[in-house]
Amino acid sequence: IERPRASSVPLHPSDFTVGYVYSAEMTSHFSPTGHPEKPERISNIYHALTVARYTQKMKWLPIRPVRKEEALLVHSEDHWYKVLAIQDMTDQERIDSEEYYEQLSLYVMQGTTRAALLSCGGVIEACLAVARNELKKTFAIVRPPGHHAEPDEHMGFCFFNNVAVAARVVQQLTPIKKIMILDWDVHHGNGTQRAFNDDPSVLYISLHRYEQGTFYPCGPFGGLQSCGEGPGLGYSVNIPWPERGMTDADYLHAFQKVVMPIAMEFAPELVIISSGFDAAHGDDLGECHVSPAGYAHMTHMLSSLAGGRLVVALEGGYNLDAISNSALAVAGVLLGEAPDQLPPMVAGEAATETVFLVAREQSKYWKNVDPKA
Numbered sequence: 001i002e003r004p005r006a007s008s009v010p011l012h013p014s015d016f017t018v019g020y021v022y023s024a025e026m027t028s029h030f031s032p033t034g035h036p037e038k039p040e041r042i043s044n045i046y047h048a049l050t051v052a053r054y055t056q057k058m059k060w061l062p063i064r065p066v067r068k069e070e071a072l073l074v075h076s077e078d079h080w081y082k083v084l085a086i087q088d089m090t091d092q093e094r095i096d097s098e099e100y101y102e103q104l105s106l107y108v109m110q111g112t113t114r115a116a117l118l119s120c121g122g123v124i125e126a127c128l129a130v131a132r133n134e135l136k137k138t139f140a141i142v143r144p145p146g147h148h149a150e151p152d153e154h155m156g157f158c159f160f161n162n163v164a165v166a167a168r169v170v171q172q173l174t175p176i177k178k179i180m181i182l183d184w185d186v187h188h189g190n191g192t193q194r195a196f197n198d199d200p201s202v203l204y205i206s207l208h209r210y211e212q213g214t215f216y217p218c219g220p221f222g223g224l225q226s227c228g229e230g231p232g233l234g235y236s237v238n239i240p241w242p243e244r245g246m247t248d249a250d251y252l253h254a255f256q257k258v259v260m261p262i263a264m265e266f267a268p269e270l271v272i273i274s275s276g277f278d279a280a281h282g283d284d285l286g287e288c289h290v291s292p293a294g295y296a297h298m299t300h301m302l303s304s305l306a307g308g309r310l311v312v313a314l315e316g317g318y319n320l321d322a323i324s325n326s327a328l329a330v331a332g333v334l335l336g337e338a339p340d341q342l343p344p345m346v347a348g349e350a351a352t353e354t355v356f357l358v359a360r361e362q363s364k365y366w367k368n369v370d371p372k373a
């Protein structure tokens with residue numbers, strides 16, 4: 001039976017194939033003195049998607065706090081209580097601990113715990129909806145971000161590792177076991193790699209700036225030779241850019257030579273994008289030049305995996321216009337629009353050299369990767 005498809009006719013709930021998570025409640029975490037990881041990051045993205053009439057074509061998924069048993073699939077019990085304790089701190093305790101948090105690149109306030117719980121729960125719900133085949137694709141517009149949060153440490157604007165916890169919950173509650181996490185945030189997701197470093201069931205691939213000792217998170221963990229350990233050897237793939245200024249051409253070159261060949265060989269049942277938009281043109285922290293069309297093309301390529309089961313979870317991204325435009329382009333692809341055509345372009349020398357070195361390293365583990373490419 002044909003249903004009318006005029007845009008003025010609201011979609012029947014069962015017609016939705018794309019969903020999103022957003023709640024203004026996650027604005028309860030903010031720095032009164034100003035900080036790039038601010039509430040407007042998600043409210044602006046949500047506003048842009050609404051103005052573009054995208055949210056009305058997507059199913060809104062209710063958000064809820066992560067449960068303790070879920071968080072403990074990745075985090076220690078100490079860590080859980082460490083984050084919960086933030087909401088019970090007195091003003092004096094908060095002043096006294098400011099330096100401690102600053103050392104970890106964190107700020108905290110009373111509403112921090114609530115926002116962190118919701119952000120993680122939101123990504124869980126976005127992943128479960130796709131893993132249970134209720135929706136094809138979802139976009140989790142959440143904050144605070146998660147990919148730096150380690151099993152026993154909060155750091156780098158992150159409290160719970162939203163994506164890592166969600167991947168574990170999916171494995172526990174659904175038949176889906178093989179999950180790929182593609183992290184295009186400009187920073188290395190040390191927490192996510194740590195969570196799955198020895199686990200072959202979760203493939204972690206990250207493209208990030210890596211100037212050892214100077215670019216956050218600074219350690220050796222994001223290097224191209226950090227490929228996982230034990231049974232997980234080969235299931236962590238780092239593409240470490242040696243300098244600022246990477247472009248669409250550089251990212252697409254890495255996708256062509258390394259990301260997609262490995263992804264196709266791994267054959268995930270679910271793809272989660274740790275989607276920071278801080279490699280976007282105009283981002284002061286990332287200092288790179290990925291365009292909205294560049295993000296659209298990467299999303300489109302990843303949509304070809306896992307029967308189209310794709311979750312986009314927000315991580316970083318600090319230029320409000322850049323993140324809104326990038327999110328719009330990504331959401332357009334989720335909704336089935338073709339990515340804008342990119343102009344002719346070639347990858348730069350630094351990126352070409354990096355991708356070559358990564359391909360050589362990864363060809364030890366993946367027969368699809370050409371070591372000379």
Ligand code: 6DK
Nearest residue numbers: 105145156157185187216276315316317
């Ligand atoms: N601090 C992230 O984007 C977080 O990966 C990045 C964390 C960077 C910490 C070091 C740093 C600043 C910079 C400017 C002003 C204040 C603090 F987790 C994500 F959000 F995704 O650059």
Ligand code: ZN
Nearest residue numbers: 185187276316
């Ligand atoms: Zn980042």
